[in-house]
Amino acid sequence: MTRTWNFYAGPATLPLPALERAKAEIPDWEGTGMSVLETSHRSKEYDAVHHRAMDLLTELLGLDDDHQVLFLQGGASLQFAMVPMNFVPKGGSADYVITGSWSSKALKEANIVARGRAAATGEPGGFTRIPGQGELELDPAAAYVHITSNNTIKGTQYHDFPDTGAVPLVADMSSDFLWRPFDANRFHLIYAGAQKNIGPSGVTVVILKKSWLEQANDGIPTMLAYKTHSDKESLYNTPPTFAIYMVRNVLEWLSDQGGLEAAERRNRAKGDLLYGVFAELADFYRCPVDPGSRSYMNVVFRLPSEELEKKFVAEALAAGMCGLKGHRSVGGCRASIYNAMPLEGVEVLADFMRRFAAANR
Numbered sequence: 001m002t003r004t005w006n007f008y009a010g011p012a013t014l015p016l017p018a019l020e021r022a023k024a025e026i027p028d029w030e031g032t033g034m035s036v037l038e039t040s041h042r043s044k045e046y047d048a049v050h051h052r053a054m055d056l057l058t059e060l061l062g063l064d065d066d067h068q069v070l071f072l073q074g075g076a077s078l079q080f081a082m083v084p085m086n087f088v089p090k091g092g093s094a095d096y097v098i099t100g101s102w103s104s105k106a107l108k109e110a111n112i113v114a115r116g117r118a119a120a121t122g123e124p125g126g127f128t129r130i131p132g133q134g135e136l137e138l139d140p141a142a143a144y145v146h147i148t149s150n151n152t153i154k155g156t157q158y159h160d161f162p163d164t165g166a167v168p169l170v171a172d173m174s175s176d177f178l179w180r181p182f183d184a185n186r187f188h189l190i191y192a193g194a195q196k197n198i199g200p201s202g203v204t205v206v207i208l209k210k211s212w213l214e215q216a217n218d219g220i221p222t223m224l225a226y227k228t229h230s231d232k233e234s235l236y237n238t239p240p241t242f243a244i245y246m247v248r249n250v251l252e253w254l255s256d257q258g259g260l261e262a263a264e265r266r267n268r269a270k271g272d273l274l275y276g277v278f279a280e281l282a283d284f285y286r287c288p289v290d291p292g293s294r295s296y297m298n299v300v301f302r303l304p305s306e307e308l309e310k311k312f313v314a315e316a317l318a319a320g321m322c323g324l325k326g327h328r329s330v331g332g333c334r335a336s337i338y339n340a341m342p343l344e345g346v347e348v349l350a351d352f353m354r355r356f357a358a359a360n361r
């Protein structure tokens with residue numbers, strides 16, 4: 001079997017052991033004579049998987065008793081609306097730090113269902129760096145401050161989270177959730193579509209500070225109210241059972257690999273390798289991102305011309321590496337190197353980059 005080195009931004013590469021476990025368990029799962037795809041979400045077998053996935057997240061993140069894991073649907077995009085719907089009170093407003101198109105979309109949704117304002121924007125600088133603490137114009141009366149911890153398209157990432165004082169902090173961590181240890185208990189709400197770092201598409205993980213629900217708005221449609229999912233532990237209606245099962249497999253793998261500390265060591269080695277290639281071959285590859293804001297998950301770069309970029313992507317594909325084209329809105333190239341991308345895959349890419357530069361200078 002030949003596996004492609006998969007640099008897609010999401011859905012993205014998954015750990016082989018997580019896939020092989022699913023393959024082995026599909027015909028007959030835990031002696032049930034059927035697969036998890038066919039099992040009732042009310043069965044005791046599914047219940048064990050559902051809670052194991054929640055427990056693994058609780059352990060990996062060291063969540064306190066006031067923080068709960070939820071598994072929701074609708075992608076991170078639905079969270080853009082659900083967060084303000086639930087937590088911006090009538091007449092109130094929330095602050096958004098704008099670091100790219102995903103945070104702009106989050107603010108747009110906030111202004112449809114409630115009211116949001118930009119507390120800072122990186123737009124004048126082309127979103128090439130994360131605004132520093134001193135650049136934030138925070139409203140002390142805001143319902144929350146929303147950040148996007150990693151900007152999948154622009155290749156920027158927060159290395160230190162902002163201090164928002166007494167105002168709740170909310171983060172879209174879709175593209176860097178679990179890439180390293182961090183204090184998740186500092187956040188009132190975290191959300192992440194699973195399809196980049198923790199599983200397949202179809203499930204969105206939410207980490208919610210339960211006591212915040214006391215301040216949530218009433219009169220929200222049942223499925224859009226966090227309280228519904230919190231009260232029923234994400235089993236109010238049929239959850240995306242197979243996606244959650246795969247998240248469980250990925251989290252077991254992550255734990256077996258040494259948890260978040262070990263994940264950070266691997267991720268830093270991979271990112272440093274690629275950023276090192278840019279430094280070494282600065283006359284050929286250019287990273288547009290400010291060094292202090294560079295992402296360890298989505299590494300974006302440019303070549304001397306768009307023609308060379310096209311050639312680079314095509315030749316990389318022929319050499320067994322897919323997904324290196326930059327997002328259509330910005331062009332260029334992008335290597336997404338999430339937790340499941342082994343160092344070996346990045347070494348193969350780095351070697352290819354050196355050979356390509358030598359042959360096309």
Ligand SMILES: Cc1ncc(COP(=O)(O)O)c(C=O)c1O
Nearest residue numbers: 075076077102152172174175193
């Ligand atoms: C940072 C970020 N937020 C939100 C989204 C939207 O996620 P979804 O497609 O799950 O709605 C994406 C998708 O790539 C993303 O990268």
